[in-house]
């Protein structure tokens with residue numbers, strides 16, 4: 001899905017919500033345990049309940065990989081279940097020397113080989129351009145580079161000064177000069193709302209993946225104050241705040257209610273910004 005198509009979806013759905021699919025077996029409602037793959041059933045019901053309210057789904061691969069080969073099967077079947085017009089992000093946070101990154105890229109992008117054809121993958125920029133390049137060789141796909149993350153550990157490296165600018169600023173400045181920069185998005189945590197003004201100075205046109213609303217306490221309104229651009233430019237993720245809104249048989253309805261609250265807030269924001 002290209003940028004124009006993504007913005008068209010945002011306008012049509014009046015939403016820039018990304019639902020994070022981070023399921024843990026202990027939290028799956030008990031009535032689903034009778035299914036052969038309870039997590040797949042959980043995801044399917046969540047997708048059915050939220051697909052008209054969101055423009056993206058982001059399974060974090062750790063939650064699937066932790067279950068071994070069965071988890072990979074669940075991830076693959078989950079990806080297949082997501083409707084085609086919804087943006088899919090493999091939140092895998094990969095990046096390695098070139099030939100290894102090429103294998104990671106095949107895992108998430110090469111549908112013929114792996115049976116998964118995500119639109120985007122999250123990548124750590126630490127190993128530099130040649131570690132990101134193999135993902136960018138897929139011309140219709142996106143790389144979402146970690147820039148300024150939502151966790152407290154962002155202080156350890158990302159905001160350290162490197163030649164007059166913070167390390168995360170260097171990540172954005174340098175990568176946005178790459179020839180393939182129009183296939184990049186950046187992760188900026190909702191808990192770092194005070195930095196969005198600066199992020200937008202460095203990356204005015206890029207889409208930002210913004211995790212950290214909901215369970216981590218970030219504010220949607222604060223993110224949007226400086227984060228919006230003229231094609232919206234934001235995919236705001238909530239995982240636990242939506243998928244665990246209810247723990248019983250009505251879990252999908254509760255999830256829908258939480259997604260709807262965010263979508264309605266987003267609609268007002270898009271209206272005020274005259275983007276819809």
Ligand SMILES: O=C(O)c1cc(=O)[nH]c(=O)n1[C@@H]1O[C@H](COP(=O)(O)O)[C@@H](O)[C@H]1O
Nearest residue numbers: 060122149150187189211215216238239240
């Ligand atoms: O890349 C990410 O998505 C990500 C980056 C970041 O800085 N912070 C962050 O929380 N995430 C992911 O976003 C999701 C947040 O989940 P909740 O806190 O449950 O909404 C998890 O899958 C995290 O791994």
